[in-house]
Amino acid sequence: MDVRAVLLSGNEAIAQGAREAGVGVAAGYPGTPSTEILEALVRSDAQRRVHVEWSTNEKVAIDVALGASLGGTRALVTMKHVGLNVAADTFMTAAYTGVRGGLVIVVADDPGMHSSQNEQDSRYYARFAGVPLLEPADSTEARDLTRLAFELSERFDTPVLLRTTTRISHARALVTCGPIAAVNVRGFVRDASKYVMLPAFARKRRAALLERLGTLERYADECGLHHVDRGSSRVGIVTSGIAYQYVRELVPDVTVLKLAFTHPLPVAAIRSFAGTVERLLVVEELEPYLEEQLRGLGLAVEGKAFFPRDGELTPERVREGLVQAGLLARAAPLSVQAPSVPVAVRPPVLCPGCPHVVSFMALRDLGAIVAGDIGCYTLAATPPLSAMDTCVAMGSSIGVACGIARSGGADRPVAAVIGDSTFLHAGIPGLIDAIANGTRITVVILDNRTTAMTGGQSHAGSGATIRGDQNAAIDLAALCRTLGATTVDVVDPYDVGATYRVLERSLGSPGVSVVIADRPCVEAPRKIRERPFEVIEDRCVACQLCLDLGCPSIGWSSERRDGRPLVTIDVATCSGCTVCAQLCPTEALVPIAVAAGSGHAS
Amino acid sequence: MPPDTVGVLVAGVGGQGVILASAIVADAARRSGRDVKQSEVHGMAQRGGVVTSHLRFGETVRSPLIELGGADVVLACEWNEAIRAAAYLRPGGTLITSALRIVPPRALADRRTGRVDYPDLFEHLDGLDLRACDAEAIARRAGHPKAGNTVLVGVLAGLVRFADDAWRAAIAANVPPKALDANLRAFDAGRALRFARPARGSRRRAAPAPVAAPPAPRIVIDAAWCKGADCSLCVRACPERCLGFDGGTAVVATRPDACTGCRLCEIFCPDFAIVIRSVAA
Numbered sequence: 001m002d003v004r005a006v007l008l009s010g011n012e013a014i015a016q017g018a019r020e021a022g023v024g025v026a027a028g029y030p031g032t033p034s035t036e037i038l039e040a041l042v043r044s045d046a047q048r049r050v051h052v053e054w055s056t057n058e059k060v061a062i063d064v065a066l067g068a069s070l071g072g073t074r075a076l077v078t079m080k081h082v083g084l085n086v087a088a089d090t091f092m093t094a095a096y097t098g099v100r101g102g103l104v105i106v107v108a109d110d111p112g113m114h115s116s117q118n119e120q121d122s123r124y125y126a127r128f129a130g131v132p133l134l135e136p137a138d139s140t141e142a143r144d145l146t147r148l149a150f151e152l153s154e155r156f157d158t159p160v161l162l163r164t165t166t167r168i169s170h171a172r173a174l175v176t177c178g179p180i181a182a183v184n185v186r187g188f189v190r191d192a193s194k195y196v197m198l199p200a201f202a203r204k205r206r207a208a209l210l211e212r213l214g215t216l217e218r219y220a221d222e223c224g225l226h227h228v229d230r231g232s233s234r235v236g237i238v239t240s241g242i243a244y245q246y247v248r249e250l251v252p253d254v255t256v257l258k259l260a261f262t263h264p265l266p267v268a269a270i271r272s273f274a275g276t277v278e279r280l281l282v283v284e285e286l287e288p289y290l291e292e293q294l295r296g297l298g299l300a301v302e303g304k305a306f307f308p309r310d311g312e313l314t315p316e317r318v319r320e321g322l323v324q325a326g327l328l329a330r331a332a333p334l335s336v337q338a339p340s341v342p343v344a345v346r347p348p349v350l351c352p353g354c355p356h357v358v359s360f361m362a363l364r365d366l367g368a369i370v371a372g373d374i375g376c377y378t379l380a381a382t383p384p385l386s387a388m389d390t391c392v393a394m395g396s397s398i399g400v401a402c403g404i405a406r407s408g409g410a411d412r413p414v415a416a417v418i419g420d421s422t423f424l425h426a427g428i429p430g431l432i433d434a435i436a437n438g439t440r441i442t443v444v445i446l447d448n449r450t451t452a453m454t455g456g457q458s459h460a461g462s463g464a465t466i467r468g469d470q471n472a473a474i475d476l477a478a479l480c481r482t483l484g485a486t487t488v489d490v491v492d493p494y495d496v497g498a499t500y501r502v503l504e505r506s507l508g509s510p511g512v513s514v515v516i517a518d519r520p521c522v523e524a525p526r527k528i529r530e531r532p533f534e535v536i537e538d539r540c541v542a543c544q545l546c547l548d549l550g551c552p553s554i555g556w557s558s559e560r561r562d563g564r565p566l567v568t569i570d571v572a573t574c575s576g577c578t579v580c581a582q583l584c585p586t587e588a589l590v591p592i593a594v595a596a597g598s599g600h601a602s
Numbered sequence: 603m604p605p606d607t608v609g610v611l612v613a614g615v616g617g618q619g620v621i622l623a624s625a626i627v628a629d630a631a632r633r634s635g636r637d638v639k640q641s642e643v644h645g646m647a648q649r650g651g652v653v654t655s656h657l658r659f660g661e662t663v664r665s666p667l668i669e670l671g672g673a674d675v676v677l678a679c680e681w682n683e684a685i686r687a688a689a690y691l692r693p694g695g696t697l698i699t700s701a702l703r704i705v706p707p708r709a710l711a712d713r714r715t716g717r718v719d720y721p722d723l724f725e726h727l728d729g730l731d732l733r734a735c736d737a738e739a740i741a742r743r744a745g746h747p748k749a750g751n752t753v754l755v756g757v758l759a760g761l762v763r764f765a766d767d768a769w770r771a772a773i774a775a776n777v778p779p780k781a782l783d784a785n786l787r788a789f790d791a792g793r794a795l796r797f798a799r800p801a802r803g804s805r806r807r808a809a810p811a812p813v814a815a816p817p818a819p820r821i822v823i824d825a826a827w828c829k830g831a832d833c834s835l836c837v838r839a840c841p842e843r844c845l846g847f848d849g850g851t852a853v854v855a856t857r858p859d860a861c862t863g864c865r866l867c868e869i870f871c872p873d874f875a876i877v878i879r880s881v882a883a
Contacts, residue, residue: 007632032644114643171641171666249664315669343686344709344720348651543864544713545841552650555705556716563816564862565716585866
């Protein structure tokens with residue numbers, strides 16, 4: 001056994017903890033910042049002792065994990081915060097059924113919305129469902145608490161929620177790894193009164209849940225997962241998760257009660273801590289989850305008066321809050337060597353050669369109202385494409401498009417645009433709804449065969465599992481035809497003319513028209529690089545039509561025509577997709593000339 | 603912050619290998635017996651956007667994030683991102699940067715005049731301990747054009763004195779085996795670079811002479827010759843979407859100020875109904 005400390009991200013540490021606990025089944029749906037947990041599990045398991053899968057969506061993932069638990073093996077399910085909304089139906093009732101093998105649900109929150117549509121605080125879900133909640137504060141705790149979560153799950157016959165945030169999941173820290181445990185399967189045992197939630201059975205399980213909560217309240221105090229860093233008795237700070245690290249760093253001499261088991265709260269420990277300090281302060285990210293419960297205990301407590309409820313906590317924001325609260329003196333402004341001019345803005349953009357670009361350009365030019373969805377392609381809402389009108393939640397595009405079409409307020413054709421992974425995740429019921437109710441919309445499925453936004457994870461339409469094993473990919477066109485779409489067209493979005501023609505026809509046709517824009521992602525699962533393009537400057541009239549693609553490979557040269565800059569293409573990043581060359585009215589964009597002597601030149 | 607903790611902010615553009623460069627330094631710190639924390643954001647930010655990786659090492663590291671004004675070193679893989687990240691430097695900190703300029707599409711600010719909103723590093727960061735080099739050219743000479751970040755890590759190795767073995771093992775553990783030799787050469791080349799500490803203000807350059815504004819274009823339409831909406835060739839051709847019908851029978855300039863004078867409308871019109879005239883500013 002290698003006992004040397006290694007650098008693990010929180011996500012890798014959770015995977016390690018699950019292996020040390022002998023996890024047998026792990027399921028999830030990719031979502032920042034949770035994605036790497038299952039990927040690390042696969043890397044750690046060349047012997048294939050664990051069944052690991054990318055599930056169709058988080059609801060299916062938690063169903064698979066619950067089933068595995070009832071089969072008597074330890075099961076892990078991973079998702080981002082909004083994924084827990086999708087899984088919530090099963091999650092809430094799994095708290096009734098309880099488990100056989102330990103069932104651990106990892107939810108990774110994204111405070112600050114680095115890559116999300118909201119920043120909900122998932123800790124409330126633990127209170128809502130009545131299940132134990134664990135919050136690690138670094139990678140070692142992530143490993144330790146994951147291992148413990150499986151034990152708690154079996155000991156108290158309950159699913160356990162392990163909640164991380166971006167700065168836990170995506171921060172690397174030193175972890176001394178323990179040995180990987182064998183997978184232990186206890187077998188499935190029939191127990192309808194526990195696992196069949198008929199009302200008569202569910203009522204009894206509801207009572208069992210409440211009784212269990214009482215037991216957990218006592219355990220929360222006894223388990224010793226909280227500790228006190230003793231300092232002056234003037235102020236005591238109650239905190240958990242990443243906030244603890246900032247507090248310890250900024251005010252190392254203040255007395256701190258650090259919590260890791262945050263539902264149910266260790267009430268006796270909190271009361272006794274409060275009794276040892278003159279003033280009680282809570283430092284926590286996002287919602288006043290701890291603060292309100294402490295206030296509910298009758299304690300005089302402050303928190304969100306000083307620390308923001310929105311956005312991610314940073315050392316600067318915690319420092320500002322501590323200054324406001326009078327715990328820190330305001331430091332003299334640092335002579336920070338900040339630039340005296342604005343730096344160039346650099347929002348994220350679609351990649352060079354992204355196959356999504358043409359579909360959006362066409363929809364915009366054809367005047368459609370575009371209900372968009374979650375993925376890289378949400379970036380098409382920004383200039384220069386500016387071709388998306390709504391984006392709310394995974395799979396929402398189709399239902400929202402139906403609603404817009406039925407509102408009586410749509411003066412233009414209505415299109416839903418959805419990626420292939422998102423379509424399989426939650427788009428199919430929307431399409432069925434449109435077909436069943438005869439709502440006239442066009443559904444554009446951007447089929448790049450991967451889950452690109454999170455880094456290229458496979459899905460049911462990719463033709464491979466998370467381990468890279470080949471499987472039969474879902475045929476999206478056949479699926480849509482079988483469901484009864486009025487028309488189903490498959491078009492190559494690198495063919496600009498064909499894409500415009502198909503979309504124009506579909507937007508003008510009655511019924512539910514489906515257009516599948518079929519082109520693999522240029523970045524995953526493998527980088528696609530065709531011969532790059534270059535600009536023949538004599539032909540370029542500097543019309544800059546190609547710039548409307550927003551392609552990061554196209555920029556300006558130092559040459560001018562009538563004062564306007566000619567365009568240039570960065571050969572290092574150009575993927576050779578040909579789309580700019582198809583647009584160019586003067587045929588100025590051509591495949592790069594092959595070096596002399598190689599036999600052919602353009 | 604504990605005085606023994608060193609903060610290095612690695613900054614660049616999505617796809618440049620910022621996180622890998624940070625991982626090499628983190629691994630070298632670990633191999634040198636330091637406590638280490640490294641934090642970055644994945645997901646949407648990596649689509650050609652700004653990527654930063656916060657790296658802290660020392661006796662005991664709590665926060666995975668560097669506070670503004672708390673970085674000992676900013677290691678930037680790109681010119682513009684060097685300036686953005688410089689706000690994190692503590693007074694007296696060191697800015698290591700590649701000379702590489704990746705101009706984002708949004709910086710191409712004015713298509714008619716060619717104005718680019720992209721800053722000049724030397725004009726705005728004088729007085730810093732600036733260690734700028736053409737990392738890509740050095741990497742190419744070392745045998746791998748993508749090893750530019752390793753050149754910068756080599757420059758960092760001149761400031762952060764880990765044992766040579768720790769650096770080499772960290773590089774070996776993090777780069778593909780077939781690129782290892784070139785990366786080690788790139789690292790050595792970076793470490794061998796010598797930088798003169800500039801005197802305050804010595805790099806300030808004169809502001810560039812203002813470029814005369816090109817003549818403004820004017821769209822002239824002969825309504826009698828226009829076939830109207832059934833044709834629409836000019837409307838569809840216009841990159842700036844300056845033209846439309848506004849309910850009338852002949853095309854009109856709906857956004858005349860957006861015209862760059864490219865003449866595509868004039869070229870495409872089969873009826874010679876539209877011409878672009880230049881008007882001296």
